[in-house]
Amino acid sequence: MPATLAELLTTVDRLWPPTGAESWDAPGLVTGDPDAPVRRVLFAVDAVAATVDEAIEARADLLIAHHPLLLRGVTSIAEDRYKGALLARMIRAGCALVAAHTNADVVEQGTSAVLAARLGLTDVRPIVPGVDPALGLGRVGRLVEPTTLGRLARALAEILPATATGVRAAGGFDDAVQTVAVCGGAGDSLLGDPAVRGADVYITADLRHHPASEAREQALLGGGPALLDVSHWASEWLWLDAAAAELRTAHPDLEVLVSDLRTDPWDFQVVQ
Numbered sequence: 518m519p520a521t522l523a524e525l526l527t528t529v530d531r532l533w534p535p536t537g538a539e540s541w542d543a544p545g546l547v548t549g550d551p552d553a554p555v556r557r558v559l560f561a562v563d564a565v566a567a568t569v570d571e572a573i574e575a576r577a578d579l580l581i582a583h584h585p586l587l588l589r590g591v592t593s594i595a596e597d598r599y600k601g602a603l604l605a606r607m608i609r610a611g612c613a614l615v616a617a618h619t620n621a622d623v624v625e626q627g628t629s630a631v632l633a634a635r636l637g638l639t640d641v642r643p644i645v646p647g648v649d650p651a652l653g654l655g656r657v658g659r660l661v662e663p664t665t666l667g668r669l670a671r672a673l674a675e676i677l678p679a680t681a682t683g684v685r686a687a688g689g690f691d692d693a694v695q696t697v698a699v700c701g702g703a704g705d706s707l708l709g710d711p712a713v714r715g716a717d718v719y720i721t722a723d724l725r726h727h728p729a730s731e732a733r734e735q736a737l738l739g740g741g742p743a744l745l746d747v748s749h750w751a752s753e754w755l756w757l758d759a760a761a762a763e764l765r766t767a768h769p770d771l772e773v774l775v776s777d778l779r780t781d782p783w784d785f786q787v788v789q
């Protein structure tokens with residue numbers, strides 16, 4: 518007997534408890550019949566046309582996306598809007614959709630923890646501890662051996678899937694780095710956190726001009742980290758394999774797939 522969607526949701530809530538989500542977030546079931554059987558699951562960072570098509574073509578019964586398709590209130594899922602079109606396609610194909618977002622960031626094997634592990638960081642702790650102080654947003658840890666910012670950027674580029682924008686650095690190529698703060702996804706809100714300010718380098722995504730410039734200017738005065746800015750999608754994509762492994766352990770009969778389609782919106786970059 519295959520598991521039902523309701524049973525899968527119980528596992529999802531155990532692995533990524535909804536209580537861990539930020540107040541503005543909307544994780545959980547977006548569409549799907551809780552009584553429907555689930556034999557095959559696809560993980561993706563984004564529920565977009567490419568990954569929804571992939572899920573339907575793979576005959577997946579469930580797509581688990583990191584980013585919620587419906588984050589703010591909607592009054593229509595008409596099919597002349599892309600969100601309505603995606604939902605209609607999924608409903609017709611009998612493919613459910615679940616989001617595991619900020620609730621999947623804060624857990625032991627959350628987005629930042631996976632990135633920290635892939636970088637080989639030790640003595641890892643959250644940047645913003647939660648109720649359980651071992652868990653929370655972001656991670657900070659130490660490289661076993663000091664390296665340079667340039668070499669760390671290259672190592673990061675090797676670990677992450679390829680994107681048009683690669684890895685951008687603020688800081689000297691040869692600057693020594695050992696204490697590393699990481700936050701998968703958009704992490705500019707943590708730029709002022711003492712754990713980030715005390716690190717040699719902060720790795721995150723979506724850094725805009727003003728937050729990045731202000732952090733670097735402040736670092737000139739009172740110390741602060743070099744910055745490595747990566748693709749938002751790439752920084753969170755690494756989590757998918759860890760999440761898929763956890764779901765396979767909970768449901769050994771389930772077929773769990775991971776999408777390697779690049780859903781980063783940037784397609785190319787012209788370097789001057």
Ligand SMILES: [Zn+2]
Pocket residue numbers: 583584701702703749753
């Ligand atoms: Zn994200």
